[in-house]
Amino acid sequence: MSQQVELYDTTLRDGVQREGLTFSLEDKLKVARKLDALGIRYIEGGYPGSNPRDQEFFARARQMTWQNATIVAFGATRYKGNRAENDPNLRALLETGTPAATLVCKNSAFHVREVLGVPLEENLSMIRESVAFLKQHGKQVFHDAEHFFDGWKEDREYAIACLRAASEAGADGLVLCDTNGGTLTHEVGEIVRAVRDAFPDATIGIHTHNDAELAVANTLAAVRAGATHVQGTINGYGERCGNANLCAIIPNLKLKLGVDCVADEQLRSLSQVSHFVSELANLHPDPHMAYVGASAFAHKAGYHADAMRKNPLTYQHVDPAAVGNQPKILISELSGKGAVATKAQALGLHLDSPEQVREVVERVKLLESKGYQFEGADASFELMVRRIAPDYVPLFELVDFFVMVETREGRKMLSEAMVKVRVDGQTLHTAGEGNGPVNALDQAMRKALVASYAAVAIIRLTDYKVRVIDEGSGTAASVRVLIDSSDGSATWTTVGSSTNIIEASWLALADSFEYGLLRAVNEHLHRRAKCDAPEPAPAQESTAAIAV
């Protein structure tokens, strides 16, 4: 398709309707800068009439330079009975000083009656006067046609009348919203086509929600039917089941429909933008997200991994590099030497000889027979490969530990640990107390390590999972522990396995410390070599450590 499409991001307004999601002012500005660099044409920054703090965002944004983006403020039409020039909501929109504003307007007769409680004609006046008022003040105005698809099905004439009111008042775009997210893909296509025919000169937009898991498909159907303005959010964040996910829409438009909505270079930053926004949102990035998820190009089935080695096109729908992602071969029981070599290479590790590869494969098999599973635990895999090298010197060694948990006559449960650790030739004997035995071990270990490795202070346990592996009759069942950790700028996963849950936890915890400290040491050396070392970023306050 040769059609041009303008991208409109509403992560900072509709996206934050997601349960539990908030951004600080600084984070909102950081997100907006990323979106600008990604090539987003319009960035909706907030709803000043509903959230007075958003005014501050617009004030700051006004002082910044934007390469591609126009900042947009969101608001509703004037309140019933108000005159536009006295309506606080419209005044708040003016005060943002943004070049563009989006007005949410009721486009469903049912909603006008049930929710607004005004005559149908009054709603048309509200639309007409509000759009005209903002146009008089020189703004570019988008008409967000709320509940457009449901409204169309109930009373098509009225839905069209609403669009006409906005269009005649000068709206620059008619954005058809599937507010409840329940419209089917073929319906979206048909309705957008009909609107396109009714308003041949207008810019038609699309804004969908994912309540039927169809938001991306519905957006594409709208574009194929003539929409040229596309609204969505990064990672599909939004209320209920989320908004249309720009991280899937953008590559679908560019790589599959040939719509040149961002530059190749910008598309290559997409995975990074997705992860950046989820970090700031303090949400686990979904590894299974289309295009940008860490597992989006991960292969487990033996025959897939095998075919991928023969020709990477066999089991990939696009080149992962095009969206800044990479293929991933999962190391599992089914994998052989080829998979290990590919994996090591992907992690930037050198396995010099076939003997070394064979040694790693043997080690993986042995550990898997004990219940290890490296699929989700790249950090432990990397450490295992490093440890095989004859010159590898561990950063610390555990000599002994003792953990106890007790409760006495209704008193609060007590968890304490004692560890003996060798660091730099010295043996340290420390004790710690915690919410639970693993946390107590963690605390004791930190006391032992901090003297040699100050960076231990920024390493945080962020998730902890345990499962029992039933290896079938005859052998004892093992417990597998997976730990996610973070140092504020990266996260990594480690694994431990044992018949004893404390030992399994210890093994995963020790790997987590060793990996995090290696990262810190390498980073430091790297910075020293470059002679321009900024201090390591402190752990984010918002990423709470967990204790078990």
Next chain:
Amino acid sequence: MSQQVELYDTTLRDGVQREGLTFSLEDKLKVARKLDALGIRYIEGGYPGSNPRDQEFFARARQMTWQNATIVAFGATRYKGNRAENDPNLRALLETGTPAATLVCKNSAFHVREVLGVPLEENLSMIRESVAFLKQHGKQVFHDAEHFFDGWKEDREYAIACLRAASEAGADGLVLCDTNGGTLTHEVGEIVRAVRDAFPDATIGIHTHNDAELAVANTLAAVRAGATHVQGTINGYGERCGNANLCAIIPNLKLKLGVDCVADEQLRSLSQVSHFVSELANLHPDPHMAYVGASAFAHKAGYHADAMRKNPLTYQHVDPAAVGNQPKILISELSGKGAVATKAQALGLHLDSPEQVREVVERVKLLESKGYQFEGADASFELMVRRIAPDYVPLFELVDFFVMVETREGRKMLSEAMVKVRVDGQTLHTAGEGNGPVNALDQAMRKALVASYAAVAIIRLTDYKVRVIDEGSGTAASVRVLIDSSDGSATWTTVGSSTNIIEASWLALADSFEYGLLRAVNEHLHRRAKCDAPEPAPAQESTAAIAV
């Protein structure tokens, strides 16, 4: 649409290709039973040629009664050069004894050349002979046309030739697979329509993946174009970005396209099935999943919540009750009084008054705020209800415990526990040793209980899962432990939650003992009343106890 659609679930085969997802044999059987009750027509149980352990699943499934479902085994066509009757893969399929089998067959000339490395004609023979062989042995056979859509775009004639080979050999269904998940919705519609026209008498199936976030839309497009067999997985589990999500497809088909694929009552169990499967998979249920997510009908925007109070239809695309979900922020399925009363009734418990129901609801809310979750733990729910009755006498009470785990200078790790328990008015002080701290507690408890309750000997811990629940900022993260137990004739699940993993384990373990002993006591009374008491069945040898 008046069209009939048969649902085909592949959670247990393609679903477990998801990174990190495995089910134990018992869990696979539990999932299959749930799918059967949901009204799934075909349940694909595994790939016996690739995973010999799947044979055990089929052996167990053969001995069970299925209400709606036919169990299906999955495999590939004969290996190049083999004769069908000597091919180990096809023989493994026969040995499963399932009434139906699905054969994955290459339908793309590119893949035949690049991956299979055989002449195009030989691939057609492989398809023809493999299908014919299974048909000769009386199986229903589905032809999974791998890479069909990509194959069609590259070489339409060859893709059709593959379908024709399968069809002429007697295949009962031609399932068009978008193996790489990159096909767009309008393409799926067009291609399925063309295949429908070419094979007017065949059952056409659809199997999609979510790599472009289009799997659900693509499935619906295929059904609208004439497909009547739909493959997918619960929660969309699957490799990379997952398979088509049956939890969105089923309600879309039934509520929006009018396809009567499950009964109303079965549809109302959908949310529960989704959560049940994620519990067994030890994966966080995604709260933002369409239809079944805990937040799928949760409203944050002030004006949405307000409109919802005026008329719930304003911001809901369907009635959440239709899929067993609820509007606003879900505490859980049990949070309402009606749900608690229904649940109690289903478990055969008597809640005499509205006050008792209210008391249970309050207790559930309190425990859920501490990280409990009763969805997968009926035994703990039942005990909670029983304990509320004023005349309930606990079978035992824990007074104190002490657990320690230690390792000294390379010696084997040691786990010991000491417990003080009150049974029948007596205080018993016992000690135990185990593979891990929970096992040590378990051993000490058994010593204390066995004098009063001989039946404790037949209770076995059969699975153990741990998950960290981040209840959001401000509160400490809790650990939730789920324990499955068995007495050889029944299995039950209990839950415990605490910030301390040992305490959470203890709570789940104590419930497991109490529930198992109550069962034994009731069974015994029941048998005495009937005067025909056989001895309790010994624990099955195959169900090994686990230790953690």
